[in-house]
Amino acid sequence: MKAEIIRVLGKPPYGPTLTLSKIVLAAYVLLALAAPAIAPQNPYDPLQIYGWEASSPPGTTGSGGYIYLLGTDGLGRDIVSSILYGLRISLLVSITSAAIAALIGLTAGVSAAYFGKWVDVAIMRLVDLQLSLPTILVALIAIVTLGPGIDRIILALIIAQWATYARVVRGVALSETGKSYIDAARLMRLPTSRIIFRHLLPNSIAPAVTLIPIEVGHAVALEATLSFLGLGVPIDKPSLGATVANGFQYLLTGQYWISLFPGLALVGLIASINLVGEDVRRRLDPRSRSI
Amino acid sequence: MTLEPADIPLLEVKNLGLRYLSASSPAPILHDVSFELGRGEILGIIGESGAGKSTLGNAIIGLLAPEFQRTTGTIQFDGKAVGAADDSGSSNVRGRRISAIFQDHTASLDPLMSVGAQLEETILATNETLSRRDARARALELMARVGIPEPDRRYRDYPHQFSGGQRQRVVIAIALAGSPDIIIADEPTSALDATVQKQILGLLRNLVEETHVSIILVTHDMGVISEIADRVLVMRNGRVVEQGVTSTILEAPRNAYTRGLLAAVPRLRISKPVPEKKTGRARTAPSSDCDHKSPTVTAEGVSKAFSPQGLHWRPHQGTIGFALRDVNIQIARGAITGIVGESGSGKTTIGRIVAGLDTAPAGKVTIGDNAFDVSQNGRRTGLLGRVQMIFQDPAVSLNPRMTIAETLRESIRFGAGLAPGEERPDMMAMMDRLGLARSLGDRHPHQLSGGQKQRVAIARALLARPEIVIADEPTSALDVSVQAEIVQLLKESITERNISMIFISHDLALVQDLCSAVYIFRDGRVEDSGPSDFIFSQSRNPYTRSLIDARPHRFTH
Numbered sequence: 001m002k003a004e005i006i007r008v009l010g011k012p013p014y015g016p017t018l019t020l021s022k023i024v025l026a027a028y029v030l031l032a033l034a035a036p037a038i039a040p041q042n043p044y045d046p047l048q049i050y051g052w053e054a055s056s057p058p059g060t061t062g063s064g065g066y067i068y069l070l071g072t073d074g075l076g077r078d079i080v081s082s083i084l085y086g087l088r089i090s091l092l093v094s095i096t097s098a099a100i101a102a103l104i105g106l107t108a109g110v111s112a113a114y115f116g117k118w119v120d121v122a123i124m125r126l127v128d129l130q131l132s133l134p135t136i137l138v139a140l141i142a143i144v145t146l147g148p149g150i151d152r153i154i155l156a157l158i159i160a161q162w163a164t165y166a167r168v169v170r171g172v173a174l175s176e177t178g179k180s181y182i183d184a185a186r187l188m189r190l191p192t193s194r195i196i197f198r199h200l201l202p203n204s205i206a207p208a209v210t211l212i213p214i215e216v217g218h219a220v221a222l223e224a225t226l227s228f229l230g231l232g233v234p235i236d237k238p239s240l241g242a243t244v245a246n247g248f249q250y251l252l253t254g255q256y257w258i259s260l261f262p263g264l265a266l267v268g269l270i271a272s273i274n275l276v277g278e279d280v281r282r283r284l285d286p287r288s289r290s291i
Numbered sequence: 292m293t294l295e296p297a298d299i300p301l302l303e304v305k306n307l308g309l310r311y312l313s314a315s316s317p318a319p320i321l322h323d324v325s326f327e328l329g330r331g332e333i334l335g336i337i338g339e340s341g342a343g344k345s346t347l348g349n350a351i352i353g354l355l356a357p358e359f360q361r362t363t364g365t366i367q368f369d370g371k372a373v374g375a376a377d378d379s380g381s382s383n384v385r386g387r388r389i390s391a392i393f394q395d396h397t398a399s400l401d402p403l404m405s406v407g408a409q410l411e412e413t414i415l416a417t418n419e420t421l422s423r424r425d426a427r428a429r430a431l432e433l434m435a436r437v438g439i440p441e442p443d444r445r446y447r448d449y450p451h452q453f454s455g456g457q458r459q460r461v462v463i464a465i466a467l468a469g470s471p472d473i474i475i476a477d478e479p480t481s482a483l484d485a486t487v488q489k490q491i492l493g494l495l496r497n498l499v500e501e502t503h504v505s506i507i508l509v510t511h512d513m514g515v516i517s518e519i520a521d522r523v524l525v526m527r528n529g530r531v532v533e534q535g536v537t538s539t540i541l542e543a544p545r546n547a548y549t550r551g552l553l554a555a556v557p558r559l560r561i562s563k564p565v566p567e568k569k570t571g572r573a574r575t576a577p578s579s580d581c582d583h584k585s586p587t588v589t590a591e592g593v594s595k596a597f598s599p600q601g602l603h604w605r606p607h608q609g610t611i612g613f614a615l616r617d618v619n620i621q622i623a624r625g626a627i628t629g630i631v632g633e634s635g636s637g638k639t640t641i642g643r644i645v646a647g648l649d650t651a652p653a654g655k656v657t658i659g660d661n662a663f664d665v666s667q668n669g670r671r672t673g674l675l676g677r678v679q680m681i682f683q684d685p686a687v688s689l690n691p692r693m694t695i696a697e698t699l700r701e702s703i704r705f706g707a708g709l710a711p712g713e714e715r716p717d718m719m720a721m722m723d724r725l726g727l728a729r730s731l732g733d734r735h736p737h738q739l740s741g742g743q744k745q746r747v748a749i750a751r752a753l754l755a756r757p758e759i760v761i762a763d764e765p766t767s768a769l770d771v772s773v774q775a776e777i778v779q780l781l782k783e784s785i786t787e788r789n790i791s792m793i794f795i796s797h798d799l800a801l802v803q804d805l806c807s808a809v810y811i812f813r814d815g816r817v818e819d820s821g822p823s824d825f826i827f828s829q830s831r832n833p834y835t836r837s838l839i840d841a842r843p844h845r846f847t848h
Contacts, residue, residue: 180682181690183648184748188706188755189676202692 021275028269032091035084040066043077043085044237051076055255071257073246079257082243083265089239090269093150094219097157102212104158105165109208110201112166113173114182114192123166130163139222143231153232157219164215165208173204213277217270224266240266299370300327301472301505302351307364309343309350309529320346320359321529328473331503333495335520335537337510337552339770340741343529344509348475351507352389369472390466394478396458399465400450406461407446410434410468417469433464438494456487463494467504477509484633485797485841492518511771513556514843517541525549555771557800558846559839560827587791588622588678588759590645593654593665595815614640615651615815622759627785627792629802629823631838632812638795641812642761645793647675658759679706679752681781683764685744689736695747696732699754706755721750725780742773749781753788760785761793766801778805799838800846803827811835 031038041048041064050063054076060068062078070079112123130138142156176182177200185195224241226232228248233239238246240262247258309321321343328334338344349355351366365372368389393399401409410430415421421429434442437460439453450458459479466474476495480488496519498504508520516523516537523540525533525548533546544550595615615637622628632638643649644665645656656663656674663674682688689698696718703714722729725746736744745765752760762781766774782805785792796802802809802823809826811819811834819832826835 180680180684180688183643183680183682184688184751185690185701186648187646187676187679188702190701190705194705198693199690203690 018275018279021272024268025272025276028087028272029091031084032087035081035088039078039081039084040064041078041081043082049076055250055258057255058257070261071255073243073258074250074255075246079243079261082238083240083262086238086240086243086262087265087269089150089233089237090220090223090241090266093154093157093223093233093239094216097154097161097223098212098216098219100154101158101161101215102165102208105162106169106201106205106208107196108162109166109169110173110196110204113170113177113204114196114200120170124170127163127166130160131167135160135218135222136225139226140229140231143226148231148234150233150237153223153226156226157222160222161215161219165211168211169204169208172207173200176200176203210281213273213280217273217277220266220270220273240269301330301332301369302328302507303365303367304347304351305365305367307347307350307366308362309346309355309359310362312358312360319362319529321350323363324526324529324531325364326524326531326534328505328507330472330505331499333499333506333508333519333521335508335510335516335523336526337513337516337523338526339511339772341528342526344526345477347526348391348477348507348509351473352391352475354391388469388471389473389475390469390471392459392462392466392474392476392479394481396455396462396482397450399462400458402450405447405449406434406453407431407448410461410465413465413468429468430464433467434461436467436498437461437464438490439464454487455483456491459483459491460494463491463498467498467502470502471504473505473507475507475509478511479508480515481510481512486633486837488515489518489841495519513541513552513771514846517843517846525552551772555775556846557775557798557804559800559803559842586621587624587659588620588645588793589657590618590620590641591655591657593618593641593644593651593656595640595644595649595651595653613815615644618654618815618817620810620817620820622791622793623808624791625786625789626807627782627794627805629806629809630793630795630812631797631799631802631809632818633797635814636812637815638812639763640815642680642763642793642795645759646678646680646761648680676706676755677757678759678761679755679757681745681748681752681760681762681765684768685741685748686736686768688748689744689751691736694733694735695727695739698747699732699750702751702754706751706757717754721754724784725750740773741769742777745769745773745777746780749777749784753784753790757790759791759793761795763795764797765794767797799827799842811838 036042043049048064053060053062053068053072054074056062056068056072056076058069058071058079060071062068062072066078068078068080070083072078073082108123108127112120139156139160142159143153146152146155182195182199185199190199220240223232223239224244227239227241228245230245233242235242235246243262244259244266247255247260247262250256250258304327305325307321307324308319310319324343324347326334336344336347346355346359350359350361351368400406404412407427407430410433411423411426414426414429414433415423418426431442431446434445439445439457439460445453450461453461459482463474463479479495480491483491492515495506495508499506508515510516520537523534523537524531525540525546527548533540533544533549540549541553544553593615594613594617596613618637618641620628620630620641630638630641640649644651644654647656647663647665650667651665652667654665656665658674658677665674689695693701699718699721700714703709703717704711707717709717718732719729722732727743727746727750731739731743731747736747739747749765765781766777769777778801781792794802794805806823809820809823810817811826811832813834819826819830819835821830827839830836
């Protein structure tokens with residue numbers, strides 16, 4: 001019994017759970033890419049929206065000649081189409097921000113380790129400061145300062161996430177810096193940039209790279225939260241989180257579908273990214289391989 | 292030996308075969324290993340890395356990972372079979388009657404527990420009937436037994452408050468706690484300095500004589516074997532290639548591999564008077580000429596304090612200790628100069644300062660006609676890159692993500708300053724010279740053996756066309772049989788290019804073989820220095836003498 005609990009809870013996902021999350025994640029990505037082709041409606045195009053069909057329950061046949069499978073929102077937008085288009089925005093924002101944050105964080109962490117002294121102190125105190133505040137607070141402050149817009153929210157997410165990478169990579173880079181191949185590189189009088197990017201970074205990067213999928217999951221959730229608070233993407237180009245927020249006020253009047261279905265889509269997305277991300281981490285990180 | 296004729300041997304291993312069940316294919320680890328161990332006997336098991344000697348030790352004690360599967364043979368301890376995979380009683384045998392000492396004395400002790408408490412814990416675990424008071428008394432007795440001065444006072448001390456040698460003594464005391472019949476000692480002195488090593492081996496020998504415990508000594512070091520083992524088992528690739536009484540094996544080895552191992556051990560010559568240098572080393576300056584030759588490198592007045600650990604906004608107040616104190620050395624042109632010392636003597640630090648990798652607040656390094664400031668302010672004066680280094684551990688001195696050819700090309704391009712695209716002839720010539728197959732160029736370091744990696748490291752250093760090379764313990768991470776080749780290759784390739792070399796080592800015989808002049812370092816100072824022949828035969832410095840005496844006698848003549 002105890003072994004069973006450990007098997008289910010204590011280990012990374014595997015077997016059917018993992019296979020299912022891989023299929024789900026792949027489906028999400030495909031749906032997001034194919035959204036313009038398969039969505040019954042373009043929710044960004046006012047001409048395709050029929051305002052008088054606002055808040056139709058699931059199953060209503062609309063004026064466009066198709067059935068609103070999941071109903072429409074308060075503006076008459078098809079929920080299915082909103083989810084598909086929202087997915088695009090959510091994935092774009094989270095993947096872009098996680099990738100750029102990784103790039104910045106890795107460079108900062110490796111530089112801190114290699115240069116040491118005041119460079120290290122400066123970068124790592126900034127990281128400490130950043131990590132001592134809740135991520136959502138950092139993102140909130142950033143977005144309030146920067147203003148709305150998709151590019152701004154990407155920037156805010158980068159600001160909120162780079163520090164994690166920097167901290168992880170610094171530790172590894174610090175031990176790599178002590179190895180004699182770095183001394184040998186210095187004796188060759190290699191340019192500092194070459195030592196960092198050709199020698200130090202490739203050997204320090206592995207644990208930090210395994211963070212990327214997990215951080216993408218975080219970014220989706222973070223973006224959804226910001227959007228839900230009305231501070232995220234612009235209202236005319238809603239992400240999943242913004243779509244949930246749009247329906248929030250209708251929940252009390254019984255029009256549950258506007259928030260519920262995008263919310264479920266969001267939960268499914270984050271869960272599948274996290275499960276697959278955990279698997280990627282387990283495969284890439286040699287320290288956890290034996291577990 | 293105390294083995295009574297009628298006795299059955301204490302431990303008998305018969306036709307033992309083991310294999311490792313890996314994911315891909317089961318790999319055989321041990322083949323048909325047989326030996327006996329009598330009471331009060333020290334059996335040495337010697338072999339190079341991968342010979343299966345540690346696995347054999349673990350099999351006896353029952354510490355094998357589940358992936359190891361016994362294919363053939365038996366292990367009989369005191370007449371009873373032990374060590375079978377399903378034998379749940381083996382842990383009992385293990386703790387009480389067979390105990391172990393491992394190489395890494397730091398990892399063998401719990402850093403958060405006083406040594407007294409650790410001893411007490413082990414004593415109580417092996418003898419449940421004892422009271423705490425008795426256990427404590429026994430712990431103190433054991434500490435005294437293994438030669439820890441003032442056991443009463445040191446009882447509550449933590450492992451970090453002991454020196455390496457004392458820590459290993461504590462580990463031995465813990466191993467003795469259950470009054471075992473057999474102690475398996477896996478490289479017990481490999482992490483210790485020569486003088487300390489000798490003391491620990493002496494302690495083990497005394498224990499055997501006084502308590503009739505038997506010891507299985509697993510090591511790669513012929514010197515250790517020759518010091519204390521009664522009998523030797525020579526292993527290679529999981530097989531016993533030769534076994535017998537130590538003196539017989541050392542004096543008349545029958546197996547070619549054993550002969551190779553013995554020949555590879557550098558021998559110290561301390562015969563006086565010193566004969567004239569033989570021909571064939573014409574370039575090496577006779578000792579008296581040393582001072583007349585213009586030195587190519589000098590380091591003057593180099594001092595360095597241990598840097599405080601961690602980050603500090605302001606320089607640390609108060610000095611903790613000196614890594615180097617007013618060190619002066621001169622390296623003759625085209626000659627090999629040795630720097631000898633035990634760990635912590637500052638020999639590596641001075642090398643790194645001369646190479647420009649580290650800074651020192653005081654001192655000056657001169658190369659040829661150029662003087663360099665080695666302080667923090669002088670970092671940009673260009674000392675870095677004048678000297679190339681060959682490092683101790685080839686496993687970490689090559690970038691694991693670059694192929695061998697990429698590593699070498701980088702040295703030619705940035706070190707020697709050739710244009711990109713012109714590296715190939717240099718690289719191929721060097722690889723040929725150092726006996727590296729050209730096909731290795733496309734490999735990554737982890738696909739090479741230790742010896743091959745060290746050849747690549749030598750190639751990298753030489754391809755940068757330095758005037759001076761510093762070799763910091765270049766062979767101590769290598770197997771004995773490879774060491775001699777690497778030293779020979781290094782010596783030849785240095786002399787044929789007329790490069791000066793600083794050879795840093797703890798191995799006196801190696802330094803005597805290679806170097807025309809020697810500096811002996813101790814606690815950050817130059818303790819003794821002079822021409823090699825003088826140091827090894829006539830120096831009256833007591834520290835130098837103690838280093839020479841610490842050598843196993845069999846390898847000194």
